Amino acid sequence: DHRPYGGGPGMVMMCQPLHDAVQEVERQVNTPPVRIHFTPQGEVLKQERVEQLATEQNILLIAGHYEGIDERVIETLDPLELSTGDYVLSGGEIPALLLVDAVVRLLPGVLGHADSAAQDSFSKRCNEGERLLDCPHYTRPRVWNEKEVPNVLLSGDHKAVDKWREEQMKSRTAERRPDLFEHEEVDP
Numbered sequence: 001d002h003r004p005y006g007g008g009p010g011m012v013m014m015c016q017p018l019h020d021a022v023q024e025v026e027r028q029v030n031t032p033p034v035r036i037h038f039t040p041q042g043e044v045l046k047q048e049r050v051e052q053l054a055t056e057q058n059i060l061l062i063a064g065h066y067e068g069i070d071e072r073v074i075e076t077l078d079p080l081e082l083s084t085g086d087y088v089l090s091g092g093e094i095p096a097l098l099l100v101d102a103v104v105r106l107l108p109g110v111l112g113h114a115d116s117a118a119q120d121s122f123s124k125r126c127n128e129g130e131r132l133l134d135c136p137h138y139t140r141p142r143v144w145n146e147k148e149v150p151n152v153l154l155s156g157d158h159k160a161v162d163k164w165r166e167e168q169m170k171s172r173t174a175e176r177r178p179d180l181f182e183h184e185e186v187d188p
Contacts, residue, residue, distance in 0.1 A: 001066060010067035018062070019073050025060055033058035035079035036099070038092030039068065042081030045099065047122035047131065049082070053099070054106035061099065063092030133177055135168035 001011040026032060034056050043049070053059060062069070062079055074081075084095045104110055106117050117123060121134040138149040152164045173180050 033060035065091035
């Protein structure tokens, strides 16, 4: 890294060392990787993108630091630029870890139950293609701190449980993330 041209605080990652590192990694794999650079200026990471990346053979993560990476190497490498939100971190390492966790949990055999990822918030529901927040979850004891588990979950009626969960997902999404309905043809 070195001081930025034009002055200003911080340091900028230099072109050649980063370019050489990317080229070396790419020489070691059979399938060219999807290059990803984490930056607040990138596409906001969403579940749809995570699902797409989980189908890729190789992914190469580029995590800038300080004031970022020299623009010339970004232009040369032409990575997919991703952001994890409207805030700034000191580097791209934490977003890289976040992406690794989000992608890896979608790979077969990683989670304990094959349906776990399919039922999470933002995951595409098999039936209707909706992307909703998850429903509330409960476990033992049945009553805690004078709060009871909803009776429908104790009923053994799987259709009623499924209906309750669907209603909870829609109402929770409408209450907490109404913006998700802007992209869906779903009635809250």
